[in-house]
Amino acid sequence: MAWCPDSLDARVRSAAVSGSSAALQPPASARKPERHPDAPAPGELLGAHYEHCFGCGHEQPHGLHLEARAGEGVSLTAEFTVRPAHQGAPGLAHGGVLATALDETLGSLNWLLRKIAVTGRLETDFVRPVPVGTTLHLAAEVVAVAGRKIYSTATGRMDGPTGPVAVRAEALFVEVPVEHFVDNGREEEIQAAMKDPDQARRTRAFEVNP
Numbered sequence: 001m002a003w004c005p006d007s008l009d010a011r012v013r014s015a016a017v018s019g020s021s022a023a024l025q026p027p028a029s030a031r032k033p034e035r036h037p038d039a040p041a042p043g044e045l046l047g048a049h050y051e052h053c054f055g056c057g058h059e060q061p062h063g064l065h066l067e068a069r070a071g072e073g074v075s076l077t078a079e080f081t082v083r084p085a086h087q088g089a090p091g092l093a094h095g096g097v098l099a100t101a102l103d104e105t106l107g108s109l110n111w112l113l114r115k116i117a118v119t120g121r122l123e124t125d126f127v128r129p130v131p132v133g134t135t136l137h138l139a140a141e142v143v144a145v146a147g148r149k150i151y152s153t154a155t156g157r158m159d160g161p162t163g164p165v166a167v168r169a170e171a172l173f174v175e176v177p178v179e180h181f182v183d184n185g186r187e188e189e190i191q192a193a194m195k196d197p198d199q200a201r202r203t204r205a206f207e208v209n210p
């Protein structure tokens with residue numbers, strides 16, 4: 001969707017109506033998000049940002065194995081199928097797992113901006129119970145950027161990409177330098193990540209961010 005200050009105002013108003021907090025309302029100085037020139041083309045898979053990530057990692061046996069696909073502008077889609085391991089109540093997805101799927105989907109947007117960012121705040125509405133076996137069709141977009149702060153929104157629908165909304169979220173991501181991970185992560189995983197050529201390539205892609 002094309003961005004303009006009016007649509008941002010509309011989003012902010014609708015966010016306020018749906019109950020999101022003041023911290024998730026972009027300031028007046030917020031700008032339109034800019035898709036990075038090297039962002040994957042619409043329809044392309046983004047790939048995992050880290051092979052052991054609980055949200056997207058291929059080498060994470062306990063993970064959600066979420067695969068995000070670039071959309072137009074700074075948007076993407078992803079699918080997540082609820083498995084028996086994801087239950088909270090009998091036969092129903094755990095809310096925390098659904099929040100994780102939303103967090104991962106929203107976090108993936110930052111690859112389209114070529115910004116390394118972590119979730120500062122995530123607000124989630126659980127609108128419908130989600131049975132095991134359901135494929136959630138997730139769609140997310142960056143709404144605005146203000147300095148290091150990235151404001152984004154996501155929905156998860158059942159019964160197809162235009163089906164009823166089951167979950168939605170609004171989030172604030174905060175841009176961080178790569179040292180955030182090196183300084184805070186456990187030594188053994190950091191060392192292994194630095195030795196992995198695929199990880200090194202991905203990290204370099206962030207560093208050439210104009």
Ligand SMILES: CCCCC/C=C\C/C=C\C/C=C\C/C=C\CCCC(=O)SCCNC(=O)CCNC(=O)[C@H](O)C(C)(C)COP(=O)(O)OP(=O)(O)OC[C@H]1O[C@@H](n2cnc3c(N)ncnc32)[C@H](O)[C@@H]1OP(=O)(O)O
Pocket residue numbers: 023049055103104107108116117118119120121147148149172174176178181182190193194199202203
């Ligand atoms: C060699 C190894 C390679 C490693 C990896 C390479 C590449 C990795 C690539 C991608 C990986 C990135 C992320 C993973 C992707 C997806 C997974 C899903 C996402 C996540 O799962 S990620 C984990 C959970 N996440 C955290 O683990 C964050 C813990 N946290 C912190 O690390 C700090 O808390 C931080 C950095 C958030 C801020 O700290 P800080 O000191 O840098 O900045 P500061 O506090 O000044 O905030 C600056 C401005 O943001 C506003 N602000 C901050 N927090 C706010 C809040 N909660 N609500 C409202 N506003 C907030 C302030 O109010 C201020 O606003 P203003 O500028 O207007 O004053």
